[in-house]
């Protein structure tokens with residue numbers, strides 16, 4: 001099981017709207033990076049053609065409970081940021 005997080009641009013009003021809230025709105029192009037517990041993919045939002053980076057975090061593969069908690073906390077914090085970069089958890 002995995003949690004997936006995308007890093008995407010926001011609209012001019014600082015929000016991304018519903019279009020970035022569902023995986024069905026993204027078409028994955030290719031893998032562009034790999035972290036310790038994650039894989040990052042280049043993807044396109046089929047609604048507005050925006051190119052985004054989708055980060056898939058193998059959160060339940062993390063055996064270290066603290067690392068898992070830190071990751072969940074980071075996703076939670078980042079999800080509340082209203083800036084030019086928006087994050088969503090799927």
Ligand SMILES: Nc1ncnc2c1ncn2[C@@H]1O[C@H](COP(=O)(O)OP(=O)(O)OP(=O)(O)O)[C@@H](O)[C@H]1O
Nearest residue numbers: 007032033034035036037038039040052053054055
């Ligand atoms: N927004 C992005 N655009 C382009 N490439 C990215 C983006 N985010 C991450 N990457 C690529 O994916 C790789 C992995 O990123 P990720 O953030 O998952 O791990 P990390 O924090 O670099 O490493 P670790 O998980 O081991 O601490 C990066 O090194 C980078 O090459």
